[in-house]
Amino acid sequence: MMKKMEYSPAGFSILLLLLSTCFLLLNVGAATNYSSPCSSDFPLDDHPHLHRRNKRSGGFVLTLNHAHGPCSPINVTSSGATILLHDVNRVDHLTSRLTSSDSRTHLHHHRLDVSSNGVQVPLKSGASLGVGNYVTQIGLGTPTKDYTMVVDTGSSLTWLQCKPCTVSCYEQIGEVFDPKGSATYKSTKCSEPECTNLQKATLNPSACSKLNNCIYEASYGDSSFSVGYLGKDTLSIQKKTVMSEFVYGCGQDNEGLFGKSAGLIGLAKNKLSMLGQISKTYGESFSYCLPTKSSSGYLSLGDSSTSSSKYTYTPMITDSQDDSLYFVKLVGITVARKSVSITASSYSSASTIIDSGTVITRLPSVIFSALNDSVVASLSKYPRAPAYSILETCFKGSYKSLPVPPVSLIFDGKAEMKLSPQNVFYDLTSKSITCLAFAKSASVGIIGNQQQQTFSVAYDVGRSRIGFAAGGCS
Structure with a gap:
């Protein structure tokens, strides 16, 4: 006959503690097996056409997240009214590019060390023109460091904020890129073809510094812009070198609310866009899936990404x-x-x-x-x-x-x-x-x-x- 067990108050407390510990351990195990929709790496195994391309052609797939969702590295929160206001500005900006040939003559270069006198125009801090919707991460420099960037099919030039932020840098998540800390960074001189091609990429004229360095201006409306020096450095994706002399803007005067990202990836049809620069190696095509706020999507660059x-x-x-x-x-x-x-x-x-x-x-x-x-x-x-x-x-x-x-x-x-x-x-x-x-x-x-x-x-x-x-x- 089984003897009835009796517990002292202290013994009962110990039993409760043991049961609670077991319960927590079980839940930790369940959490470990739980697949969160927010992931640092897009699940390639669930998308065979991307997986095959990634292995065979040496291309790459980046994870995309909505800037305003919990999966975003920057996790920006904005009201519906604010998002729609930025959207109106974005559309006005795109429309102006199709209806006016001289809508982009802001000439903010004069705030840097320009060799000739720039046109003096009033400047003010602007609102984000809707460019902060989807973000991903790329690596730049040697040693490589990762930066959270906005992805934009309506822009050509890729740029990010750079030290020493000669004029102005907005608040961003993570460290600001320091060209002096990269062993592979090179300045682009005014005589180089990349500088000559800037106006077609940004719809703004380039300028020249007193040291003969090329100055760019990328503007996104009446008052949101990045101005800085055109440079070249090693572009990496997930620690893999994609291009040794990737051309991009090193922003020294950046004004506007770009969602706390480090900068912007341009994917428009242009020689200086990321697509244009890597097309010789990976092909002139890309694909993406833009996710909802609560999940992750992808950006895939290379010809095979569009062959499905x-x-x-x-x-x-x-x-x-x-x-x-x-x-x-x-x-x-x-x-x-x-x-x-x-x-x-x-x-x-x-x-x-x-x-x-x-x-x-x-x-x-x-x-x-x-x-x-x-x-x-x-x-x-x-x-x-x-x-x-x-x-x-x-x-x-x-x-x-x-x-x-x-x-x-x-x-x-x-x-x-x-x-x-x-x-x-x-x-x-x-x-x-x-x-x-x-x-x-x-x-x-x-x-x-x-x-x-x-x-x-x-x-x-x-x-x-x-x-x-x-x-x-x-």
């Missing part, structure tokens, strides 16, 4: 006003599998840009109205909310509580983006509302990153085509 059969492609169009941007031809929109009521000429008369830095997709007024009317008709039984900023059509609650109709964007060549509800609506949790994630544009259409989220988007510049594939980040 999963993509449906549309021709890439060149615009004479700015041939560095990525244009496509939008030919149709369907809502609930029915084409919206609009003439074909309304599509053909408008240029459409694919852009990583714009949040909300812009459509010319006629196209937007047709889309908006169709979505509103599908959700007529659900309570509306007042318009918010540039977002005209809003409902109470979250998109998850609405039977959002299927929406598809159709491009020339039958390429199609079948949008999920989270691509169609934009939740403003602080206001407990959700809004149609499209806005009016006077002329130019822009496919923003809200619509691109979780799609693999392939920029095959060598073959002049852009491809789309759903489920790219999962």
Whole structure:
């Protein structure tokens, strides 16, 4: 017969402590096996086409994170109103590049050691023009050090803040790059072709220092800019050397809220962009999946990153006003599998840009109205909310509580983006509302990153085509 066990108060406390310890150890084990959506390395094994390319062609894949989400190294928090304000500035800036030939004449060089007198213009600290949406990490210098950078398909020149910050540096996460601490850093002289090519890359004239060093200016609107010296150094990805003399801007006067990143990676169509510089080795193409705020995506550079059969492609169009941007031809929109009521000429008369830095997709007024009317008709039984900023059509609650109709964007060549509800609506949790994630544009259409989220988007510049594939980040 089993003897009944008795415990003293002290013995009972010890038993509780032992049980608690066992419980914690079990949970630690569970946490160890838990796969967090936030990862420093994108899971290549889940994406065979990227894994094969990474091994065979010597290319590389970087992890992308949303700057405003918990996965971001900089973890910037911004209100919906602030994000939309920056988005308006971003779109105004892109539009001005297509409508004005002299919109970029800021000439902030004079704040550095310029050989001739610069034009004196009033300067003020500016707001971020939406460039802080997605970030990744690259390595520069010898020994290599990693820096968190914004990824931007609308910019050509790559730059980052550099010591000694002769004029101004904004607050960034991590150490500011010190060219004197790199054994492989070289200044670019004014006579070198990279300096000559600067104006086409930045749409601003270059300048020359008294020591004959090339000075660049990269501006992103009325008052957000980086000015500094053009340099060359070793570019590394995940400790692997990608290019020994990568050309980039070493910023000495950096003003604007660039999301606490170290700088910006330019992926536009230009000789000086990162794509242009590495194309001889890896090919003239790249792909990415822009993740939601709570997960991670990827940026893959190299020809094989765009060769997967999963993509449906549309021709890439060149615009004479700015041939560095990525244009496509939008030919149709369907809502609930029915084409919206609009003439074909309304599509053909408008240029459409694919852009990583714009949040909300812009459509010319006629196209937007047709889309908006169709979505509103599908959700007529659900309570509306007042318009918010540039977002005209809003409902109470979250998109998850609405039977959002299927929406598809159709491009020339039958390429199609079948949008999920989270691509169609934009939740403003602080206001407990959700809004149609499209806005009016006077002329130019822009496919923003809200619509691109979780799609693999392939920029095959060598073959002049852009491809789309759903489920790219999962």
